[in-house]
Each structure stands twice: as structure tokens, then as C-alpha cells.
Amino acid sequence: MVKTSTLQDVARVAKVSTATVSRTLSNPDVVSESTRRRVSEAVKVTGYRINRAARNLRTQRSHSVLVLLPDLANPFFSTILEGISRILSRQGYSMLIASTKQVLDSGDRLTDYLDDARADGMIILDGGLDPDVVEMLENAPQSKRVLFACEWIDGANFPSVRCQNRQGTRTAVDHLYDLGHRKIAHVTGPEGNVLMHTRKDAFVTELGKLNLELKPEWIIAGDFSLAAGCQAAQAWITLDDRPTAVFCASDQLAMGFIAELSRYSFKVPNDVSVMGFDDIDLAEQFIPPLTSIRQDRLMIGETAAKMLMERILAPNEEHSVHAAVLPVSLVVRESTASLN
Amino acid sequence: MVKTSTLQDVARVAKVSTATVSRTLSNPDVVSESTRRRVSEAVKVTGYRINRAARNLRTQRSHSVLVLLPDLANPFFSTILEGISRILSRQGYSMLIASTKQVLDSGDRLTDYLDDARADGMIILDGGLDPDVVEMLENAPQSKRVLFACEWIDGANFPSVRCQNRQGTRTAVDHLYDLGHRKIAHVTGPEGNVLMHTRKDAFVTELGKLNLELKPEWIIAGDFSLAAGCQAAQAWITLDDRPTAVFCASDQLAMGFIAELSRYSFKVPNDVSVMGFDDIDLAEQFIPPLTSIRQDRLMIGETAAKMLMERILAPNEEHSVHAAVLPVSLVVRESTASLN
DNA sequence: CTGAAAGCGCTTACAG
DNA sequence: CTGAAAGCGCTTACAG
Numbered sequence: 001m002v003k004t005s006t007l008q009d010v011a012r013v014a015k016v017s018t019a020t021v022s023r024t025l026s027n028p029d030v031v032s033e034s035t036r037r038r039v040s041e042a043v044k045v046t047g048y049r050i051n052r053a054a055r056n057l058r059t060q061r062s063h064s065v066l067v068l069l070p071d072l073a074n075p076f077f078s079t080i081l082e083g084i085s086r087i088l089s090r091q092g093y094s095m096l097i098a099s100t101k102q103v104l105d106s107g108d109r110l111t112d113y114l115d116d117a118r119a120d121g122m123i124i125l126d127g128g129l130d131p132d133v134v135e136m137l138e139n140a141p142q143s144k145r146v147l148f149a150c151e152w153i154d155g156a157n158f159p160s161v162r163c164q165n166r167q168g169t170r171t172a173v174d175h176l177y178d179l180g181h182r183k184i185a186h187v188t189g190p191e192g193n194v195l196m197h198t199r200k201d202a203f204v205t206e207l208g209k210l211n212l213e214l215k216p217e218w219i220i221a222g223d224f225s226l227a228a229g230c231q232a233a234q235a236w237i238t239l240d241d242r243p244t245a246v247f248c249a250s251d252q253l254a255m256g257f258i259a260e261l262s263r264y265s266f267k268v269p270n271d272v273s274v275m276g277f278d279d280i281d282l283a284e285q286f287i288p289p290l291t292s293i294r295q296d297r298l299m300i301g302e303t304a305a306k307m308l309m310e311r312i313l314a315p316n317e318e319h320s321v322h323a324a325v326l327p328v329s330l331v332v333r334e335s336t337a338s339l340n
Numbered sequence: 341m342v343k344t345s346t347l348q349d350v351a352r353v354a355k356v357s358t359a360t361v362s363r364t365l366s367n368p369d370v371v372s373e374s375t376r377r378r379v380s381e382a383v384k385v386t387g388y389r390i391n392r393a394a395r396n397l398r399t400q401r402s403h404s405v406l407v408l409l410p411d412l413a414n415p416f417f418s419t420i421l422e423g424i425s426r427i428l429s430r431q432g433y434s435m436l437i438a439s440t441k442q443v444l445d446s447g448d449r450l451t452d453y454l455d456d457a458r459a460d461g462m463i464i465l466d467g468g469l470d471p472d473v474v475e476m477l478e479n480a481p482q483s484k485r486v487l488f489a490c491e492w493i494d495g496a497n498f499p500s501v502r503c504q505n506r507q508g509t510r511t512a513v514d515h516l517y518d519l520g521h522r523k524i525a526h527v528t529g530p531e532g533n534v535l536m537h538t539r540k541d542a543f544v545t546e547l548g549k550l551n552l553e554l555k556p557e558w559i560i561a562g563d564f565s566l567a568a569g570c571q572a573a574q575a576w577i578t579l580d581d582r583p584t585a586v587f588c589a590s591d592q593l594a595m596g597f598i599a600e601l602s603r604y605s606f607k608v609p610n611d612v613s614v615m616g617f618d619d620i621d622l623a624e625q626f627i628p629p630l631t632s633i634r635q636d637r638l639m640i641g642e643t644a645a646k647m648l649m650e651r652i653l654a655p656n657e658e659h660s661v662h663a664a665v666l667p668v669s670l671v672v673r674e675s676t677a678s679l680n
Numbered sequence: 681c682t683g684a685a686a687g688c689g690c691t692t693a694c695a696g
Numbered sequence: 697c698t699g700a701a702a703g704c705g706c707t708t709a710c711a712g
Contacts, residue, residue: 004455006688006689006690007689007690007691008689008690016698016699017698017699017700018689018690018691018699019691019692019698019699019700019701020697020698020699022690022691022692023691023692023697023698026691030697031697031698032697032698035697035698049452049455049456050456050689050690051397051456051457051688051689051690052402052456052457052458052690053393053396053397053400053402053457053688053689053690054397054457054688054689054690054691054704055689055690055691056393056396056397056690056704057391057393057394057396057397057688057689057690057704057705057706058689058690058691058692058703058704059690059691059704060393060704062392062393064436071422072418072419072421072422072425073418073419073421073422073638074418075415075418075621077418078412078413078414078415078417078418079412079413081412081413081437082411082412082413082439085412085437085438085439085442086442089438089442089443089446090446094436094438094458095436095437095438096404096434096435096436096437097421097425097435097436097437098425098429098434098435099422099425102425102426102429103429106429106430112389115344115389116389116390116391116392117391117392117393117394117705118392118434226621226622226624226625229625230625255622255625256625258627259625259626259627259629262627281415281566282566282595282622284566285566285569285570285595285596285599286599287598287599287602287627289599298413346704346705346706347705347706347707348705348706356682356683357682357683357684358683358705358706358707359682359683359684359685359707359708360681360682360683362706362707362708363681363682363707363708366707370681371681371682372681372682375681375682390705390706391704391705391706392706393704393705393706394688394704394705394706394707395705395706395707396688396706397687397688397689397690397704397705397706398687398688398705398706398707398708399688399706399707400688457689
């Protein structure tokens, strides 16, 4: 372990006080031109790097943000992380990652990250927190630095970023309707999930508006996963009166659905139109390429990080945006077709 | 911002010194039973949480590890992160994530993370670092705390974790051979990538061993992506003498390859057997389900984290394992079939 | 087993 | 514009 140089070393070389070195580095305008030169020369000579642990302790800031995922292994989140990280690193902040399960299993509380000076704020991508965990978050003195993205907690008042789930669902149903479909099924996300309810509700509403029949068995319970999509396909197959189109609450569901159908020699879109939600990267390469509702995950991440940073850097200001709802768009590919 | 209680507060309540509180918390065996009780009572009363910034400064440890990815948006890495995170959190360490591009674009040096007390070590999942960056890492005083996973740097001496790339490639070729294929093509990873070269080299060697013909145009340049897989399919289609089997260096390549073929009405595996490498989650659900070489990404992550933690916690010991090479296995599904 | 004291490396009011 | 000094909240040799 080689000793790295400290502010003291720089001060000694530049023949100024450590206060002046610190000022030069963090607020150059406030020192004289010649001092600035001497200090930056000394920094170069000594190879000085600021010690962030020391700065963090002194400034009472960790300069880190925690991103909490339901599941680290879920690829849905990668692009969102990219967006978050871009904004954070631009502000000199680091991105800490953890999964809800790991944090809670280890006996830690979510608020510990804020309380023990590990993170200045957190972005939660998991709307499935237990009510008592949510309550603790709400009552935490630091609750102003907690923000939800993608999912959110109904009834709680955290700022959040999400996509237009209702609008996207309407667009999906309308697309199928415009293709001539009148019997449309929905494969849902997991029970209790806020996105599942929002999309299902919007689905039912839109069918009502269009005066379409909706048999109870046309709402097929799923959970966003490939495997659930496969099971949903089984359910569809056994129906007496099969819907001619299926709107799945996620692309993974749609892919599983189509994959399973093909094992039973059903053709998509010839035998049934299928569409998803999210427009993940693979949707385009799937066979058939998947019609989907696109959400801009990079923008979700960037928006969430910007909103959180505002709250961290100016905690006492009023922040105009409390919930950012980002646009979605219909991407028509080959898994949906006219009813003929 | 509510004031959280400090060691001082706990000491006052427990009527002991801060030294004793600190000891009780970090090394309970060394204090008396009664002290232990008084302190833990005081901790409860005050709601004390350790301030990690202070501890980090005092102990000269950040209690964080940086994981460096080539690209945050690539889902290949998610399970590896899960594995790393499990081990780290068990040791009270946090996981910092950044992408090579972002770090270097921001003007920071990779070694800054180690030098400025942000991270105690780093796991690099990017074998494509520029030679000057590698040189800087090697010469850094902290180079003992740098470890590569999945990919590595040829010629550099960092500890690393990887899968059996050669063995996996041999297994893939043998599988196709056993099915009766004698004309086998290979779609490679990106030029310059260490996995690409390893797998290509192993492929050529194995074909040689089996006395199989290998025309130069049967090695098709790719880059691990879906899009490259599509292009490779185009290349395969235009061949006069088409190989009857194709070994792709990644599952994404294989999926792109198959997707594109299907647009030209070629059937897999009837017209050509195709297999991938990695066995990503989706491989099983693809149509047809993809034959692949499975690498255990969870174990890669866990092994990497364990090896790094050993080096962080016992920097002066000799560490027996310098390179961990983890087993792969053949997963036979429906994208490969007997030549008939 | 316990306490007094030093010190990790910064930043920042305060005074000049 | 600059410096002396205090202090962020811990841990740990040292002494008893």
C-alpha cells in the first residue's frame, strides 16, 4: 500500500495553506491567478487525488446514490441503469446497486443506506415493497430523497418516473381493433404489481369503450416472465371460443406465448395476433418480430436521476415535477396482422 | 435533515467511552458482558447507525468494490452482478457500477477509483481496454486489487475468472460432428476481443483434429450481437457450398442468425443446425429452443467477488488461485439435429 | 476490561 | 485573497 499524497503535501509544495488548496480545487474563482498556478503545479508534482472518504465525512455527503432493483438478474433494467449512471457521473456521483431481496434478507433496513451515510438518495425500481417497508421509508427523515422509477407505490407520495401505461395499453388495444380484431385477450403481469393493475384496468376500460365483449377467461394471469407466457398459451389453447388477438403485459410474456404456441403448430400472426409491452431489444429479432409498446428506458433512467439529483442538491426548494410520465409509442412489426 | 445519533450519543447513554462503544460493536468478545448489554441497550434507545463515511476515513477502507462493465445496457452481465453482489453484501461491502466508456470519457482514470478512496478493489468485465489503460493499471500501486472476469487481458498478469472457452468450443464442434455434420461454419465475436480469438482458435484447432475441411469463408466475422448474427446469415446464404452446421460465438449471434434465415424461409435445424454460446435465459424460449454451451454466470460473479475480497482483506498473503477457469456444459435443444 | 487522546484528510466559518 | 483552527464521526495503539 503506497502512500498517496494529501492536501497537506500539496500545500507544502505550493507553499500555501491547506485551506487555500481546498479552495483552489473546489472553487478556483475565489483565489488569485498566481495561487491557482502554484497549486495546480503542486497537484501535478505530487499526483494528488482527493480522498473522497475524507470529503464525504466533512461535507456530510456520500456522493453516491443507491439504485434498488427487485432482481439484479433481470435484463429489463440494464438500459435504465445506463441512463441513471450517465446523469450521476456527470455530477460526480457514484452509482451503488443492490437488490431489495438482498438488502432485506441481510437484516438491513432500506433506510440504513441513507442513515449510515452510504447514499445521499435512492432510486427504487421495485413497486413490490412490503407495506411496512414503505411505511418506514415514508416516515424516514430522509424520505425526500427517495424516488420511484418504472413502478411506484399506490397511496404513497414519493416522486416517481414512469411511462404512460394507460395510454400505451389503449394504443395497443386500438391497434388490434383497427386490424379488425373483436375478441381480444390480455395476459397480465403478477398479481399485486402496480403495472399489472394499471395495464389490466386500462385494458378493460378500453374494451368497454369499444363495446367489445370480454369474457372473464380472456384475462389470463401471468407475471411478466417467459414461463408465464408459455402457460398463458396453454390456457389460450384450451379456450372454446379463442380470442383472435392477445395483448401481453410484457414482451417476455409475448415471447413465451408465441414460443409455446409454435410447439402446438399455431402460427403467429396467422392463427392469432400477439403483442407485447416494453419493446426490449430482442423484440425486433424475435420470430416473428414482435409488435410492442415502446418505453424509452434510457430516458426513464435519466429523468429519474435528474429529479433525484435536484432533490439532493437543493433539498429545500420546491420541485415542480413530482411525477414524470414519459411517452410510449406503438411499434408495429409482424406478430400482429389483419383479421381475415 | 434530521440529526442522527453518533457514537458519542451512545457512549453518553451507556455511560462508557466512545472507545468502548466502538469495541462493543466491532469486537464484542473483548468487552464485559454487562458493558455489552448496556451498550446494545443504548444503541437501541438512540437508534444509532454507524456513519460509514467516518469509519471509511478512519480505517482507510471504502468498503466498496467497483464493477466495470463495457456497457451497462448489455443484459449478459446482469446475472454476474447478482453473483458479485451476493458475496460483497455478505462481507458488508457495497457494489459500485460504472461503464468503461463513461469513466474514460469523463476524463477520470480507472485508477482514480482506487486512489481517491472510492473503492477498495475492482472487477473488470471488459477485456477491451486500451493498452495504455492496461499499462496504467499494471503500474498502479493498487494493481493487486484489480481482477478480471469473463474476459481478460492477454499478456497482463491480473488474476481472473473465466469459463472454459476452449473446452466449450471443442464440445460444441464435437456435438455437431456427432450429429454427422462435416461442413461446419463459425460466426465469431468482435475482432480484437479475447473471447473471440480464444473460441475461434479452439474452433480451428478442433476442426483440424477431426480432419474436417475449413474454407476461409466459413469463418464469418461477427461481434456477439443480434444484428451481426443477421448479417452472418446473409453471408451464409450467399455461399456456394453451404456448411450444414454453424457454431456461433454467442447466443445473441445465433438468434440473429436464425431470425434472419427464417425471413428467407430456411428452417433450423432442417436446413442448417445452429448453436450458440453462453446459454442466456432466452435460449430456452427461442424458436427453436437453442442448443448452447452453458456458462454459470452466477458462479463467475461469486468466484470473482470471493477472489477479490481475499485480496482486499489479506493483501499480503499469497493467494493460491490466480486464474479460476469454470466449467461449461453442453445444453442440447432443438436448433441442432442429425444431418440426413 | 476500559478510557483518554490522537488522528484519518478533508472543508469552512471566522478573522484579517 | 489567505491562513489558523475547529471539527466531521469514527478506530486504535497505548497506558492502566
